[in-house]
Amino acid sequence: MDPQRRGAWGGGGKRAMRAAIAALAAAVFAGYLVLLVAMPTYAYKHTWLPALRAKTTTTYFGTNQGANFLVFTSPIVVIALLGCVYLHLGKNNNSQIKNIKSGEGQNRIEIWKRPMIIKGLGIVSRIELAFFLMFIALLIWNLATYFHNDFARITTISATRSGEKVWEAKLDMAALRLGLVGNIALTFLFLPVTRGSSVLQFLGVTAEGSIKYHIWVGHIVMTLFTAHGLCYIIYWASTHQISQMVKWENTGISNIAGEISLLAGLFLWATTFPRIRKTMFELFFYTHYLYILFVFFFMLHVGISYASIMLPGFFLFMIDRYLRFLQSRHHVRLVSARVLPCHTVELNFSKNKGLNYSPTSIVFMNVPSISKLQWHPFTISSSSSLESDNISVIIKREGKWTTKLIDLVASPTPPDRLDVSIEGPYGPASTDFLRHDLLVMVSGGSGVTPFISIIRDLIHTSETLKTPTPQILLVAAFKNSADLTMLGLILPISGAPPHLSNLNLQIEAYVTRQNQPPPPPQENDKSPRTVGFNPSPTDPPLAATLGNCNSWLWLAAVIASSFITYLVSIGILTRCFIYPIDRNSNRVYSTAARAAIHVAFICAAVVAGATAGFVWNKARVGKETTQIRNMAAEREMESLPQLSLAESINVYYGERPDLKRYLFERKESSVGVLVCGPKKLRRQVAYICSSSLAENLHFESISFSW
Incomplete structure (x- = not known):
């Protein structure tokens, strides 16, 4: 076959494959969004979720956890893997920019890219504003639907039976739902700061340009979680249950862990406002490490089942953060x-x-x-x-x-x-x-x-x-x-x-x-x-390290191997250790301990997978031409x-x-x-x-x- 034809065919084949991968990723994300929209509805709670749990309940992951892994954790991981393959197929075109003049379709896209100045958001394009408003609408929909369905069940009779006033019962329910919606927002908090993210590159967003999304989502997350904590404090004070603040239940929700997580988040949040960040950058920089305490105690607070909703974004961030650590261990020339x-x-x-x-x-x-x-x-x-x-x-x-x-x-x-x-x-x-x-x-x-x-x-x-x-x-x-x-x-x-x-x-x-x-300059100038x-x-x-244009497949291998290692290892541990305790004893395995074990296994899987991928990629790079021209x-x-x-x-x-x-x-x-x-x-x-x-x-x- 003529080399020119073969190259054209190869380019056309890659474009078709990239289009198919993009369509598949869009379909996965659309299904994921449908689940997020359906979460607060009766149909999801009483029809979809029971059927899903019936098909995913195993002695390896339990009743809730397997379902959450399938419908909330896996989609984002799959999109990240598809993004790696998509970017790998297009890497040969990255160094050559094609001179494409604007046509009618291109002009329509450019209209959506035109800038707008929005108070509180700064300079945003119409596309960014549209997606931000859809994100806000998703959170409002979830919150409003939860409130509507839950408040309809709270009557004077039901509140009296439980020894509460109607407003107290509604406040209790509102506090719970604010936390659940905050968990949804938390899912997207770490994606914009995953610098070597295939998801960001797949969407055409740079690491520098995505920081503002992290800031927006961060303010929303902390607003929801702060309201969640304040509502519970007011509720406990009103119902004379202030002692609930110092309780750490063996199963279910751990209040102390939640308070530690919230305090860490509030300290971090306070230093992010522009006046403090610009005048005291070092304070802002060092307090940002409190995200470790924030996420760890959040997972102890809600348990791994609910944390599985926000887990994919943080999991991808952990891989990126550890790869950055490996790259930065050595000084450069x-x-x-x-x-x-x-x-x-x-x-x-x-x-x-x-x-x-x-x-x-x-x-x-x-x-x-x-x-x-x-x-x-x-x-x-x-x-x-x-x-x-x-x-x-x-x-x-x-x-x-x-x-x-x-x-x-x-x-x-x-x-x-x-x-x-x-x-x-x-x-x-x-x-x-x-x-x-x-x-x-x-x-x-x-x-x-x-x-x-x-x-x-x-x-x-x-x-x-x-x-x-x-x-x-x-x-x-x-x-x-x-x-x-x-x-x-x-x-x-x-x-x-x-x-x-x-x-x-x-x-x-x-x-x-x-x-x-x-x-004119003097001699001593x-x-x-x-x-x-x-x-x-x-x-x-x-x-080049993982996440660079030459190593997207290596990054995909690290993500896949780390996630599979985590699922297999935690499944074996649950089946051989946690499940027998839950089944054959009078006590239930501690929710916080289970979450801590998951955190440990996630960290171990990330370290193992990322280290292996980094070392193999480094060996591959070492075989390439490394001639260094010392500049005079x-x-x-x-x-x-x-x-x-x-x-x-x-x-x-x-x-x-x-x-x-x-x-x-x-x-x-x-x-x-x-x-x-x-x-x-x-x-x-x-x-x-x-x-x-x-x-x-x-x-x-x-x-x-x-």
Whole structure:
């Protein structure tokens, strides 16, 4: 068969398989949603659930647990596995962005992607708002249906028989239902912060972009659980049962465990509000580890049967978290740094040639000499296409941690080596910048960083692949003229092409706090310089880990093996140990002890499966080409690229960019608008793009200021 035909057939076959997998995943999720909608109804409680339990009751999982594993835990795990296969089949297309112009169907999708500014939510697309409203509607439906059905059974006669007033009986029932609905919301809390999640990548959501969903769901979860706890306290106080607060029942609900879980959640929640998070980041960072206590005691509180509802999201998060731990155990090879006079550095690390990532990807970085526990996210400024054996991040002085790092690297006597650990990279599975006629990138301050990675990637596309690229207009606002040196980072420290003639790049730079150019530099003025490091021979280059575009099948193997190991091991333990106690003695096995055993087995299964997958994947990566090109510490850029870049820059002093003019005057049929910077700037650009006068503008926000 002709190779070209064979390739076309293979591409068509993969597209068909991906479409089938997407349809299957959608069907599984639709069935899962039907169950969530049906949960509070009489039909589910009196018809569906008894029939389901009759078919799933075994001596391995018990009466309730087997049914919950089947209908609540398994669907999300299956979707994660399908997502891994879907992404694996599409990985060869991730490095090549197809130039697809907008058609009628594409235009309808773009309308739903148009930005909106909602108070309390920030900048959201119509798709995000629609799904968020559907999520709220799901919770309201469950709560309202529970209240309607339960309150109808509470009458004056029934309340009097139980020695309660009607309002007290209703409060008792309302408290219970608030907890049940909170459990549903908790199911989706950990999915957005699973950085290497196949579910997020499957949906086209980045790790950075999903943080806001975690924030929204977190506020909802804590509101429901706080109301749940307060209602019970009021009920116990009113009915003179305040002693219930210190009870730990052997079976059923454990009140003390629930109170510990709620207190941990409240401490965590209190530090997440923007004013506290921005002024006391370290407090916010460290209190977030209370999620361990929150989830553990929550499972002891409700038992494993009800916890099975929220279990899949947390199970996938645990796998991701442990894989990140394995990746971060070793320091990576830091080769050099470019130090700029604007309190900014570019750190350059060696990477394995097999590690590929998309523009705007991020890494989380830890420097033990500054803080052994703190991890901070940074946008990757390099391009895996243009720079095959190094990866770069740009860091600007913003807070205590970055100040210490920059002072360390930029000191007159920098250290000979610096230990750095990295988690990632995490980014979109693919990008679609080439489908636009023009890219308008609007940045404020260090917000130019993600655009540097995009421009470098387009340099490779235009100069190496000889593929037509869109025009690029970068509108960058800086406070001081020293910040203009950040634009020099557009060209990498090595691997730049001899010229940029094929890239249509125009940069409009604004210096807002200076009314005129600075005086000519003196000999003693600071200028950009390169610092070289001598990394330890044991420091490996950054390599692909599970959840990366090259290892989705390995991640699927870890998820499947961990989940199966957990089910088999807990089934054997239940059949051989717990079931005989429940059947042949006068006591019932403790609910909290059963939940603790499940937690232990989940952790053991995750550790075993993830460790095996990580080691096997590392061995596979080690067999690939790992040639490391040591970059010369003092290597300067070629004169032609610097000259070409300088000719593309216009600098304006003492004014701010007229964004309406830059955006509304563009007549190209498709204009991609990307913005990164302060919240005010992002909202200003989003407001312009949401206007009816901007039908050709397609908006995307990139932000770390959550």
